[in-house]
Amino acid sequence: MTTQLKSTLTPAAIERYGDEFYRALREAQPVEPLSAREPPITIDDAYGIQLRMIERRVTLDGERVIGKKIGVTSQAVMDMLDVRQPDFGHLTSAMVFDDGASIGLSSLIAPKAEGEIAFVLKHDLAGPGVTNADVLRATQAVLPCFEIVDSRIRDWKIRIQDTVADNASSGVFVLGDNAVDPRELDLALVGMTLEKNGEIAATGAGAAALGHPANAVAWLANTLGRLGMTLKAGEVILSGSLAAMVSVQVGDVLRMSLGGIGGVSVRFVEGER
Numbered sequence: 001m002t003t004q005l006k007s008t009l010t011p012a013a014i015e016r017y018g019d020e021f022y023r024a025l026r027e028a029q030p031v032e033p034l035s036a037r038e039p040p041i042t043i044d045d046a047y048g049i050q051l052r053m054i055e056r057r058v059t060l061d062g063e064r065v066i067g068k069k070i071g072v073t074s075q076a077v078m079d080m081l082d083v084r085q086p087d088f089g090h091l092t093s094a095m096v097f098d099d100g101a102s103i104g105l106s107s108l109i110a111p112k113a114e115g116e117i118a119f120v121l122k123h124d125l126a127g128p129g130v131t132n133a134d135v136l137r138a139t140q141a142v143l144p145c146f147e148i149v150d151s152r153i154r155d156w157k158i159r160i161q162d163t164v165a166d167n168a169s170s171g172v173f174v175l176g177d178n179a180v181d182p183r184e185l186d187l188a189l190v191g192m193t194l195e196k197n198g199e200i201a202a203t204g205a206g207a208a209a210l211g212h213p214a215n216a217v218a219w220l221a222n223t224l225g226r227l228g229m230t231l232k233a234g235e236v237i238l239s240g241s242l243a244a245m246v247s248v249q250v251g252d253v254l255r256m257s258l259g260g261i262g263g264v265s266v267r268f269v270e271g272e273r
Contacts, residue, residue, distance in 0.1 A: 009038065009045045018052025021152055021166055022060075025053070028107050030154035035161045043087075046164035047227075053167055054090045063092040066236055068224075069147060070216045071168040072160070073209045073240030083160045086210065088220055089168025091236060097174045099264050104271035105250055108150045108171055113248050113266070114241035115194045115256040117187060117206060117213045118145035118175055121235050125217070127225025135214040135221070141179035142187065142213075144256060144264040147238050148172045149245065173238060178262025188212040191259040192242045197252060204243030213239035 007014060017034060024031050034041055034049075057063045072078055072086045097103060105111060122140035150171030153162045163169045190206040210216045216239040221231050231237065248254065248268050257263040 006042070007045045007048050008040050008042050009048070013038075014045065014048040015052050017049045017165065019056065021049065021053045022056040024152040025057075028109050030109050030152055033153050033157050033159065033162050034165055035159040041161045041165075043161060043164055046161040049165040050089065050167050053165075054092070057092055057094070061094065063094045065090050066093050066096065067091040067238070068220060068231065068235065069168055069170055069173075069238040070209075070220050070240045071149075071163065073216050086216065086219055086240065087160065087164050087168050088223065089164075089170045091170065091173065091238070095170065095172045096236070097172060097266070099174065099176045100266070101174055102267045102269045103148065103172060103174075105248075105268055106270060107272045108148070109152060110156060111148050111150045111171055111248050111268075112245035113194070113254055114147045114149060114245050115192045115202065115204065115243060115258075116145045116147050116238050116241055117190065117209070117258065117261070118143045118173075119182070119213070119217055119237040119239060120179070121231060121233050121237065123233050125221040125231040127218075127222035130218045130221040130225070132212060132214040132218055135217045136182050139182050139214075139217075142182045142261060143179050144176035144258045144262050145238055146174040146254060146256060146264055146266050147241070148174070148248070148266075174264055174266045175236070176262050176264030180261050182214070185260045187214060190261060192256060194243060194246060194254065194256045196246055196248075196254055201246045201254075202243035204241075206242065208242045209240035216240045
């Protein structure tokens with residue numbers, strides 16, 4: 001991957017921390033916040049660490065990058081992290097599950113579920129200059145999605161640099177079966193209902209993701225463009241949570257429905273993924 005990151009940490013430090021996050025992922029053991037251990041760390045440093053972590057997953061485990069996720073799209077999370085922009089992480093082939101899957105929690109640390117709208121691209125998107133309309137034209141379909149976020153930072157004590165370095169707190173994700181042309185409905189008005197064990201746990205709407213989920217994807221394409229990266233046809237893009245995160249544990253069953261799009265469900269069990 002060609003990048004144009006401006007780092008304050010040395011290349012050796014970035015590799016060391018990237019390897020530490022990789023081990024934390026594989027051992028399901030949290031680490032202390034980087035923002036506390038390396039106060040000068042910048043967001044660019046954090047992206048360098050993230051890329052090292054992903055490189056380990058690709059080269060050591062044979063995973064493939066199949067898309068991206070967008071995080072920090074809601075005002076509440078921006079306020080919590082004291083930032084005014086989203087972040088992104090990479091999705092790999094080992095992270096995706098089908099609708100109705102049972103996910104073992106022993107390989108996760110502190111998982112939380114988010115209801116999202118996933119985009120599947122049919123054309124490349126190369127920023128800068130990508131607009132909402134460009135995103136809709138380049139999208140093959142949108143699908144309902146659960147993102148199961150997980151922090152390798154102990155107790156979710158994160159600042160923006162911590163979550164970026166930790167691949168935007170990505171865990172795994174579950175894609176629904178229904179695929180809809182995004183031009184057939186107004187994604188900003190799509191309503192979401194998330195049920196946990198048969199009771200409503202969260203509600204939201206498409207507008208929660210930067211006013212419109214396609215705005216979030218456009219932000220990602222333009223941000224990647226400045227880093228020398230492109231969104232590719234066939235990639236899956238998770239456009240951001242539509243409501244607050246919901247904690248999960250063994251035995252929980254979650255269902256989420258998106259008006260005009262469809263639903264998705266997931267069950268959490270003991271054992272590995």
